[in-house]
Amino acid sequence: MNLTICREQKVRTAQQDRSGSACHKDNPKGLEMSENYLRLPHVKAITGLSRSTIYAMMEAGTFPRSYKLGKRSVGWRKTEIDEHNSRLPRNV
Structure with missing residues (x-):
């Protein structure tokens, strides 16, 4: 980008x-x-979630919202994605 x-x-x-x-x-x-704004493929790779799950969680308010970067592009703030991942329970 x-x-x-x-x-x-x-x-x-x-x-x-x-x-x-x-x-x-x-x-x-x-x-x-x-x-730093991350595009969807990178967010999917970091979180391990599918596109439909990410958007469903955004709608439910349990995933950071996206920001419009251009006419046809959105991104997520890296800091918000990192914070979201840090709140998830860890399987040890």
Whole structure:
């Protein structure tokens, strides 16, 4: 994923990320360099869940929501996926 990042902006809240306010024409969502967004194949690999399970869990509120990255693309914040995985019980 190749995103142009606006370095002038400070850390943004989740609501601001979804608002679409732009600081640069190539970065319409104003995504920050400090945030890593994962696409669906990577989220599936990390969690071991299928696409339909991920979206069903999002609907139920038990999985982090996705963020719109472009017209036809979404991603999940790596920090939120890591936090979700850390809350899961570990089988020892």
